[in-house]
Amino acid sequence: MIGRKIRSLFGNGDSPQISAVDISKIAPTRDERLFLILSIFIGVISGLLVVCFRVTIEWIKILTLGSAPHAGQYRLLLAPALAGLVVAALVQWFFPAARGSGVNQTKAALYIYNGYISFRTVIGKFITAGLALGAGHSLGPEDPSLQIGAGVASIIARKLGLSKQKLRVFAPIGAAAGLAAAFNAPISAILFVIEEVIGQWSAAVLGSIVLAAISSVVVERRFLGSEPMFRIPAVTLRDNRELFAYAILGVIGGLLAFVFSQALGYLRPRLRALPRWTHYCQPAVAGMLVGAIGFIGFPQVMGPGYEVMDQAMHGQFAWKFLLALALLKLLATTLSFSSGTPGGMFAPTLFIGAMLGAGVGSFEKLFFPHLTGTVGSYALVGMGVLFAGFLRAPLTSVFMVLELSGNYSIILPVILANTIAYLLSRILQPVPIFEVFTHQDGLDLPSVEEQREETPLHIEDALQPLSVPVVQGRDTIAEVSATLAEAKASAFLVQMADGSWYAMTVDELTGAGAALTPDTPVERAAKADRVPALFPDLSLDNALPFFPRWPLLPVLNRASRGTLEGIITLNGVLKRYQAV
Amino acid sequence: MSVFGLHPALTAEERIEKRRLILRDFIALFTVFALTIVLGVLTYFLFASFSRHRDVLARRWRANGERELNSGHPKEAIEALHAALEYAPGQRSIEVELAMALAADNRNLEATAYFNSLLETQPGNGLIHLQLARLAAKQGEAALAEDHYQSALDGTWEGNGYLKRLSVRLELAGYLISRRNYARAQTELRTAAGNAPNDPETQLKIADLMVQAQDPADALDIYRALMKGKSAPLQAFEGAGRTAYSLGRISVAHEALERAVNHPGFAAQNEATRQAVKQMLENSARILELYPGPDLRVRARAERIANNVRIARARMASCFANANAGGEMADLQGQWQQIPVNLSVRTLERNPELEQTTMSLVYDTEEQTAQVCGAPTGDDALLLKIAQAPLAVQQ
Numbered sequence: 001m002i003g004r005k006i007r008s009l010f011g012n013g014d015s016p017q018i019s020a021v022d023i024s025k026i027a028p029t030r031d032e033r034l035f036l037i038l039s040i041f042i043g044v045i046s047g048l049l050v051v052c053f054r055v056t057i058e059w060i061k062i063l064t065l066g067s068a069p070h071a072g073q074y075r076l077l078l079a080p081a082l083a084g085l086v087v088a089a090l091v092q093w094f095f096p097a098a099r100g101s102g103v104n105q106t107k108a109a110l111y112i113y114n115g116y117i118s119f120r121t122v123i124g125k126f127i128t129a130g131l132a133l134g135a136g137h138s139l140g141p142e143d144p145s146l147q148i149g150a151g152v153a154s155i156i157a158r159k160l161g162l163s164k165q166k167l168r169v170f171a172p173i174g175a176a177a178g179l180a181a182a183f184n185a186p187i188s189a190i191l192f193v194i195e196e197v198i199g200q201w202s203a204a205v206l207g208s209i210v211l212a213a214i215s216s217v218v219v220e221r222r223f224l225g226s227e228p229m230f231r232i233p234a235v236t237l238r239d240n241r242e243l244f245a246y247a248i249l250g251v252i253g254g255l256l257a258f259v260f261s262q263a264l265g266y267l268r269p270r271l272r273a274l275p276r277w278t279h280y281c282q283p284a285v286a287g288m289l290v291g292a293i294g295f296i297g298f299p300q301v302m303g304p305g306y307e308v309m310d311q312a313m314h315g316q317f318a319w320k321f322l323l324a325l326a327l328l329k330l331l332a333t334t335l336s337f338s339s340g341t342p343g344g345m346f347a348p349t350l351f352i353g354a355m356l357g358a359g360v361g362s363f364e365k366l367f368f369p370h371l372t373g374t375v376g377s378y379a380l381v382g383m384g385v386l387f388a389g390f391l392r393a394p395l396t397s398v399f400m401v402l403e404l405s406g407n408y409s410i411i412l413p414v415i416l417a418n419t420i421a422y423l424l425s426r427i428l429q430p431v432p433i434f435e436v437f438t439h440q441d442g443l444d445l446p447s448v449e450e451q452r453e454e455t456p457l458h459i460e461d462a463l464q465p466l467s468v469p470v471v472q473g474r475d476t477i478a479e480v481s482a483t484l485a486e487a488k489a490s491a492f493l494v495q496m497a498d499g500s501w502y503a504m505t506v507d508e509l510t511g512a513g514a515a516l517t518p519d520t521p522v523e524r525a526a527k528a529d530r531v532p533a534l535f536p537d538l539s540l541d542n543a544l545p546f547f548p549r550w551p552l553l554p555v556l557n558r559a560s561r562g563t564l565e566g567i568i569t570l571n572g573v574l575k576r577y578q579a580v
Numbered sequence: 581m582s583v584f585g586l587h588p589a590l591t592a593e594e595r596i597e598k599r600r601l602i603l604r605d606f607i608a609l610f611t612v613f614a615l616t617i618v619l620g621v622l623t624y625f626l627f628a629s630f631s632r633h634r635d636v637l638a639r640r641w642r643a644n645g646e647r648e649l650n651s652g653h654p655k656e657a658i659e660a661l662h663a664a665l666e667y668a669p670g671q672r673s674i675e676v677e678l679a680m681a682l683a684a685d686n687r688n689l690e691a692t693a694y695f696n697s698l699l700e701t702q703p704g705n706g707l708i709h710l711q712l713a714r715l716a717a718k719q720g721e722a723a724l725a726e727d728h729y730q731s732a733l734d735g736t737w738e739g740n741g742y743l744k745r746l747s748v749r750l751e752l753a754g755y756l757i758s759r760r761n762y763a764r765a766q767t768e769l770r771t772a773a774g775n776a777p778n779d780p781e782t783q784l785k786i787a788d789l790m791v792q793a794q795d796p797a798d799a800l801d802i803y804r805a806l807m808k809g810k811s812a813p814l815q816a817f818e819g820a821g822r823t824a825y826s827l828g829r830i831s832v833a834h835e836a837l838e839r840a841v842n843h844p845g846f847a848a849q850n851e852a853t854r855q856a857v858k859q860m861l862e863n864s865a866r867i868l869e870l871y872p873g874p875d876l877r878v879r880a881r882a883e884r885i886a887n888n889v890r891i892a893r894a895r896m897a898s899c900f901a902n903a904n905a906g907g908e909m910a911d912l913q914g915q916w917q918q919i920p921v922n923l924s925v926r927t928l929e930r931n932p933e934l935e936q937t938t939m940s941l942v943y944d945t946e947e948q949t950a951q952v953c954g955a956p957t958g959d960d961a962l963l964l965k966i967a968q969a970p971l972a973v974q975q
Contacts, residue, residue, distance in 0.1 A: 030601070030605070034605065034609075037609065038612075041609075041612050041613070041616060044616050044620075045616055045619060048616070048620055051623050051627060052622075052623050052626060055627055055630045058634075059630060062633075062637075067637045067640075067641070067663060067667070068641060068659060068660065068663030068666070159608065219620075223627045227670075307665070307666045307669065310669065311662075311665075314694070314697040314698075315693035315694060315696060315697035316678075316690060316693060316697070317690060318690055318693070362693065365693075374700055375697065376697065376700075
């Protein structure tokens with residue numbers, strides 16, 4: 001009964017009772033105002049759901065693996081295998097969209113499905129990812145949290161009957177909220193969503209993303225505490241020579257990111273290409289193999305592994321063990337993810353990075369004790385290194401480390417190591433891993449990496465020398481006509497008394513001259529509008545919309561707006577585009 | 581002007597539609613708000629229940645870990661404490677216990693790394709320095725161990741820092757003794773003795789360590805001070821007896837050993853200890869019978885000297901008979917030849933100088949024969965004991 005009432009109030013959700021045209025007339029600013037209010041609600045609800053998600057994972061872990069899983073327990077083999085069977089059945093029969101990490105699915109919702117993420121997907125992701133992660137599959141909760149947040153945003157926006165444009169941008173807002181709560185790091189979440197999901201800086205959604213991310217983190221901290229995900233040890237750069245060690249970490253991280261990408265890029269499509277019936281047991285087999293790794297002595301690789309990262313950060317493992325954990329986690333994650341088990345790549349990436357960093361740090365501390373800082377510093381930088389190299393989010397990777405550590409003294413090593421890892425990874429594997437996945441899934445989504453490769457054209461690229469007459473607004477029509485006759489030009493520029501410019505064709509002047517006397521100033525023959533102020537450094541795309549109105553456009557000097565740099569014409573712009 | 585902005589050209593129907601829209605949005609927002617509240621309450625109860633369960637698990641695993649550590653099963657302790665930390669992350673006391681378990685399991689590198697990382701967050705923590713000192717000592721890094729011990733002494737301690745520092749100092753002294761660095765060990769022990777509380781257990785420990793650090797004189801002072809107490813411990817009497825005996829202060833040793841044997845707790849000592857104490861008591865009694873002390877009457881003193889001369893002469897003869905010893909002991913033999921074989925008590929009584937000379941000869945004989953012919957037994961051994969510190973016997 002209550003449900004029916006709510007449905008009648010909301011409409012049926014996907015087809016609002018009041019059309020977008022009507023709303024734009026009777027309440028033109030409604031969407032913008034709702035946008036900000038709903039961003040806060042989305043943040044709060046996402047935060048609450050992420051807390052529930054985390055608690056669910058922990059409960060399932062205790063129930064399936066026990067409160068202190070350790071090597072040699074048969075449940076380490078059984079729990080992930082059985083959970084894999086259940087998860088596979090749920091994904092195949094009920095929640096097909098819950099497969100995968102959640103980042104690409106959110107991106108696809110944004111670019112292909114107008115921001116649509118179904119309620120079933122949200123529920124499915126929550127249940128299947130919670131079950132898989134709790135039972136020990138080597139995946140993380142961040143990407144599912146991102147998708148859950150995006151789903152929440154999408155559902156709320158649909159139910160409120162917002163316009164299609166608003167609906168589309170709501171998913172990233174929810175994604176930022178979900179990720180921020182999962183990470184307890186709002187800046188990194190915002191940057192990641194902008195870097196990887198939206199793909200561009202958009203002032204229209206930035207405010208909402210920030211509001212949603214902050215709301216969700218406030219809620220998350222209310223429950224899980226304001227401490228960062230890891231207890232951050234003292235982070236120092238003791239000696240500038242230590243930067244060399246961080247550079248080595250960057251190189252190793254870049255190589256490992258490449259290996260990780262290659263392993264996933266190789267195994268995932270092959271497993272997906274196997275007969276359909278195998279999809280029901282692939283997560284179970286992967287779970288059993290991951291469990292076997294735990295069974296033989298490395299239970300640390302099971303599940304997200306935050307506590308292990310924390311321990312590594314505090315120097316609680318020897319370097320050989322740390323490197324073994326990094327490699328085994330890489331293997332376990334490749335198996336879990338390629339089998340189609342729902343779960344994210346963030347936590348495994350951070351895990352591998354932390355183990356690698358701590359391993360390198362411990363090794364150096366052992367053999368060069370006078371040179372190295374804390375192992376925790378290396379583990380933190382290692383996380384950023386893998387994040388930059390594997391997920392290809394260099395900006396997020398730097399801010400993530402700074403946000404997690406709360407210490408800016410580590411910025412030099414972070415930037416150095418992350419940049420090296422990022423560049424090395426780009427050289428070795430030009431296509432980022434999320435893009436590889438989208439291609440494997442038959443999708444073609446825009447990526448920031450592509451945009452980085454692009455060289456956008458600027459107005460200066462189509463700039464032509466000033467070849468048309470320039471007259472003053474106070475010049476008479478007769479004088480101007482004489483000038484035009486002499487120059488044999490079809491158009492000319494008029495500088496108005498207030499410094500603005502007007503581009504006029506000879507036909508326009510002739511038409512106006514018929515109704516005016518020859519000694520009338522030419523500015524009276526001009527219409528009320530003026531040419532836009534264009535500068536050489538602006539994108540050439542900015543100029544195109546003005547050509548139907550103006551025969552040519554003057555390009556001004558930024559330092560002296562009265563000075564012309566040249567002109568651009570439609571023909572010249574088109575030629576420049578064709579020359580690319 | 582409505583919250584949705586003014587639109588002047590609205591028809592009457594559009595105005596109605598707009599009101600409906602406002603109402604619908606209001607109800608929708610209210611519903612979202614209500615759903616948020618419901619979700620918040622559910623999350624609260626779920627999280628509260630989970631937190632309680634985590635606390636229970638943390639306590640349970642910690643207790644398991646401590647039990648395993650105390651029963652000498654460090655491997656099991658490590659697993660349990662790891663689990664405890666998972667449910668109570670960052671709890672320092674568990675972290676320290678975990679590091680101790682790692683050390684106990686001889687995972688020294690891990691334990692050192694663990695303690696070092698703990699030290700980074702608490703640089704002056706005495707307990708962590710102490711653990712690092714133990715690990716360094718275990719790994720044979722003496723300088724590092726001593727540095728950490730010193731830092732532990734200078735560091736901060738939770739609870740009674742005074743007693744904990746004393747305990748560290750005693751441990752450092754023990755370590756220095758094991759390294760045969762007796763001089764520094766003695767210094768540390770004297771400092772400890774100067775600051776130690778008056779409880780017999782601590783005093784006994786210090787005294788015992790002083791004995792090991794080759795400082796029996798200071799140890800004896802502590803034992804004797806303890807002996808003055810109302811319910812002086814048996815160990816104080818035994819310690820005083822042994823130490824005094826080793827210093828040649830036989831009179832003191834005899835008194836202490838006699839009180840030890842008469843102590844109610846003596847019967848509870850193990851057989852070997854009891855025998856050793858009794859033997860020492862017998863020896864000290866006999867030494868006091870042999871010793872020609874200055875407080876004896878002249879006659880008695882002369883009799884003891886005459887007896888000692890007889891014992892030493894026999895020892896000399898027996899040792900001299902050894903073919904190898906002849907050359908080495910020719911000088912001593914010459915001195916004995918100057919002493920009349922039938923030296924009478926009366927002669928000795930009349931000649932204090934002769935008493936002194938003959939006793940010196942007795943002591944020299946016991947010392948040289950011990951070197952040449954091996955350790956003596958019986959009264960010879962006791963005379964040798966006196967010879968080592970004749971003036972101390974009755975101190």
